[in-house]
Amino acid sequence: MPNAIEYVRQNKDRFRSELEALLRIPSVSTAPERKGEMEQAANWVAAELKKLGFDGVKLMPTGGHPLVYAEYMKAGAGAPTVLLYAHYDVQPAEPLDLWTTGAFEPTVRGENLYARGASDMKGELMALLKAIEALLRSGQGLAVNLKCMFEGEEEIGSPHLAPTIAANKALFKADFCLNVDGGILAPDCPSITYGLRGIAYFEINVTGPVGDLHSGIFGGAVHNPATVLCELIAGMHDAEGRVTLPGFYDKVRALSAEERGWLAKLPANDAWWMEKSGAPALFGEAGYSSTERASARPTLDVNGFLTGYTGKGSKTVLPSKAMAKVSMRLVPDQDPDEIRTSLERYLKEKAPPTITWTVDTHSSSRASIMARDSVAVRAASAAFEAVWGKAPLFKREGGSVPVVGQIQDLLGMESLLVGFGLPDDNLHAPNEKLHLPTWYRGIEVFVHFFEQLRKK
């Protein structure tokens, strides 16, 4: 057993305590009132990097929340340089009343640590830092150069990341990017993600009457904008679960039989999807498996809908406005701008003359597919095998990581996605949790991964 792995095993309780300290900082990037806590989280991470001996540690201003940069270049010019990507911001914790324990009061129950950001992704970030600590402090040493790009705006669509990268291309230059915002399929099923869906996230606002009306006096004579928005959303899928927006599938790269074979090897059958979601029954695009639907096929979801009176009891209002947040998950080679055009074409065709509508884009990114035979992927595969005793599966991820596309575009660099979140971690939902035994293994995987790169 290498020294660093021993070090990990001897220090895992302390590692968890340090993770808990970071989880206590409510770094919710979308909430303007959390600006102070965002800076606190960035400074906390920067202090960790300084303790590890990183150079050039700084909070880079972005126009939004700061980006934490640091570098470790002591492996020399002959060693590879890896750009480490992570984010220190988290999703809002609402609805707070559905949390068993406080979202920002990390609590261990059974094998899990519960807190907002435990899995997405302060856990991943700390696994990375603790692996580096283990290599450096155990005497085993770190034979790769590292640069850190730890941003604070991933959960709001990374609005300032691309300009920050564009303005600092030399600073971020590396051989490839290790993006730790990933997950595996199950504690006993290590996997590496080779594909990601993109996203196009819109807000649709529909306005009918100029103000809220009494539904008794006007109901029947005035078209209800809430009904209209329901009808527009209802029309966005056909009975077979396909998205009906004109041109939506035009650019979709078809799944090859070979790739469907890889995806079929994954252990996520319908029973698995039922259990993980708790839904009474599954439904999705005809002709595809649930795993394909959720990772390799494009989708359209309602993420929010608000109109009229939604408090307790009743109010007999015919609302003036109705709002829906609607997002599409994209696959190669769909273009988010063309998807917006599809949505607008649909609304132009289908919206009745009784209302007016607007569409705003909240975030968008293209999907991506990673090379599966690169040095980095082979090192990760060997690292997983060293810890789990078996080779990882290769999977596509249904979520979006906009930075992967931005790093491709701006730095000409591929990203490897390695992370240790689990599908039932309640990401973006109440009772988010981290599976601690998997997290400890994850720290060891990162140790082996950096060690594998030494041999290259």
Next chain:
Amino acid sequence: MPNAIEYVRQNKDRFRSELEALLRIPSVSTAPERKGEMEQAANWVAAELKKLGFDGVKLMPTGGHPLVYAEYMKAGAGAPTVLLYAHYDVQPAEPLDLWTTGAFEPTVRGENLYARGASDMKGELMALLKAIEALLRSGQGLAVNLKCMFEGEEEIGSPHLAPTIAANKALFKADFCLNVDGGILAPDCPSITYGLRGIAYFEINVTGPVGDLHSGIFGGAVHNPATVLCELIAGMHDAEGRVTLPGFYDKVRALSAEERGWLAKLPANDAWWMEKSGAPALFGEAGYSSTERASARPTLDVNGFLTGYTGKGSKTVLPSKAMAKVSMRLVPDQDPDEIRTSLERYLKEKAPPTITWTVDTHSSSRASIMARDSVAVRAASAAFEAVWGKAPLFKREGGSVPVVGQIQDLLGMESLLVGFGLPDDNLHAPNEKLHLPTWYRGIEVFVHFFEQLRKK
């Protein structure tokens, strides 16, 4: 000019000041935190009645907000006894940011007085009390006996009124009921309401996955309950604006050609409905005029819809639940309980197996049609003619007044609806207002009305 009318004209500024004092009390019956203000408003009205010389003034406990009772029986056994119905509660004022001036800070702009409850219906209540004051203080005298039933729960569907009436039948006994919760079509168009729609107000809750999910990880494999609820609501109307719930129209009393003729005399053409609603275009049930659609035909409206994340920005959530408040306006002879069954049948037939649903009833009441040749209606007609110089039109009202049905059922008494609200008063909406010149005329109509009854 009779003494009482002179008295009204000499005191109208004071009358308005006194109305403003009542409007400053935020008596929102649906809000548990307004319990104190509800009692304050009830006590305020009770004090007014005592000042007028009413006997037996009391706040009757109902199990909810108190009912203000008082009687004036000094006209003797030979005179008719009129049960006066009004309510001192108001709708919530939200959304507060759409009010030009504070909802509970009555403000005069032009000919209007702006405040929550100005038109619905503290204005009506005060018009009635000030007409009585004018008759009593001017020396003209009041030749009818009066009983007051001023409730505090009309805006939440009068949940405790029926049991309170049932337990006090002798107390409320009268010859007929004057319900002042009504309106006229326009300042120059006096009208008497002979029909009211009923209501069946439901909350539908749909649950899919057991908790909120990440729309990237699960989107495509799990049916989105927000989409499902949109589809269910979309299916509740056909392309011609008809309600599709099974059996919805089975009991609907057809409009006779004669009645359609009366309704066609009303000045509310499509241009009027466009102007009053500010909607870009009108839409409703095929084969009926807008006035018929909004008063004499049953309808279905979404009054509220909430799911997922509805704050600023984006959250990539696949929500576990979606909620809609849906209400139907009913006409004779629809039964609210049968309408609930219709809704449940529809949901049983149409809801997919991917979700579970529940339906809760928030309020329900039958529609009603009043006799148009009664003594009371003839007195009201003459009173309008005395003030406006022309006979009133007869119209049906699209809103619901559950108490009318309850008084019919429990006291065997007909109700006459006379009020002075206008269709653009923004009832139940921001910037509710009262047209002051019409209100002053309304006080005079009540003076003439009581005087007309003296002659009978």
